[in-house]
Amino acid sequence: MILATVPPYKMVCVVEAGLSEESKDISALIEDIRRKSREPISFSWRESLRGEIEDVLQTRSRPGWDGYDAEPISLESANGALRIINALPDHITPPSVVPEPDGEVALEWSGDNRRDFSVSLSGTTLTYAGVFGGSCKKYGEEPFFGALSSTILGILTEYFVKA
Amino acid sequence: MRYLQRFWEFLPSTLLRLDWVPSAVAADERTSRYIFDKEHFNEAQGRVKYTAFMPAKKTTDISVYRTKDCREWRIWAIGRYFVERRRPDNVVLRARGDLPAMAYVQQSLRVTADRKPHPRHAIVAYWPNEESEQRVKAIGLAHDALLLLNPRAPKRRPSGTPE
Numbered sequence: 001m002i003l004a005t006v007p008p009y010k011m012v013c014v015v016e017a018g019l020s021e022e023s024k025d026i027s028a029l030i031e032d033i034r035r036k037s038r039e040p041i042s043f044s045w046r047e048s049l050r051g052e053i054e055d056v057l058q059t060r061s062r063p064g065w066d067g068y069d070a071e072p073i074s075l076e077s078a079n080g081a082l083r084i085i086n087a088l089p090d091h092i093t094p095p096s097v098v099p100e101p102d103g104e105v106a107l108e109w110s111g112d113n114r115r116d117f118s119v120s121l122s123g124t125t126l127t128y129a130g131v132f133g134g135s136c137k138k139y140g141e142e143p144f145f146g147a148l149s150s151t152i153l154g155i156l157t158e159y160f161v162k163a
Numbered sequence: 164m165r166y167l168q169r170f171w172e173f174l175p176s177t178l179l180r181l182d183w184v185p186s187a188v189a190a191d192e193r194t195s196r197y198i199f200d201k202e203h204f205n206e207a208q209g210r211v212k213y214t215a216f217m218p219a220k221k222t223t224d225i226s227v228y229r230t231k232d233c234r235e236w237r238i239w240a241i242g243r244y245f246v247e248r249r250r251p252d253n254v255v256l257r258a259r260g261d262l263p264a265m266a267y268v269q270q271s272l273r274v275t276a277d278r279k280p281h282p283r284h285a286i287v288a289y290w291p292n293e294e295s296e297q298r299v300k301a302i303g304l305a306h307d308a309l310l311l312l313n314p315r316a317p318k319r320r321p322s323g324t325p326e
Contacts, residue, residue: 067199067254069219098202101219116302129298139295
């Protein structure tokens with residue numbers, strides 16, 4: 001790292017990426033801080049999820065990205081996940097973005113007491129599955145045209161409401 | 164130099180292959196699912212995500228290793244020499260999800276000894292065709308799985324940075 005004084009007399013921090021693992025970690029951390037500092041204050045969890053989907057799409061574009069036989073993440077599925085995000089109500093806990101080996105991008109909620117739920121969209125078919133506690137399971141497929149059904153909204157409202 | 168390197172690759176994998184397990188998989192046997200994708204487990208929450216257990220479209224089954232009576236170093240070495248280093252890409256073995264064979268049986272799946280490329284290799288088959296049903300079974304497996312991190316895996320970088 002080099003600190004230099006340049007006209008018009010501002011301190012400039014120049015980061016030269018070193019070869020060691022620690023140096024790479026520091027460079028990555030600085031880049032992460034820079035990226036975050038450019039984000040607007042009104043940055044919502046939806047924006048954060050959009051960024052995660054973009055990252056998943058870029059970093060899992062080759063077959064076998066999971067170390068086995070996964071298919072590349074499809075643009076269609078990434079767009080599907082974005083459409084679901086737009087339809088989510090504000091009062092629920094933010095999901096996490098998970099890439100699936102079949103090339104789909106799913107949104108996953110994981111709560112206390114072994115409650116897990118996930119949804120993904122391929123074309124106009126929304127696939128959902130959840131296990132809530134011990135033996136309560138809900139899963140299936142349904143058409144999606146921009147709004148979540150009462151079934152999905154009911155599950156989210158019952159198990160994954162913001163505290 | 165290259166021959167020497169190849170020899171040091173060949174030697175441990177040959178020694179590791181000198182192993183014996185019965186052909187029938189017992190219900191109480193521990194199985195290990197090797198995990199390569201950082202989004203397939205949550206280190207902070209100490210849990211395996213369901214996506215680590217989802218079958219690929221291409222194979223319609225998942226690969227596990229029978230690790231009963233194996234010491235930790237041996238389980239990681241099997242993952243390193245028989246999964247990670249057999250990949251043409253540079254995937255990194257990050258973690259594994261351990262659960263008894265019974266957990267698969269409880270999800271109406273079947274664990275069968277495969278013995279290739281290692282005597283301890285097994286296949287989990289009989290997955291349903293419907294994606295939502297596959298997902299609900301994978302969630303059930305993830306609930307029962309114990310997450311173990313590979314002590315030799317590189318540290319995770321901040322989100323949004325390349326691996």
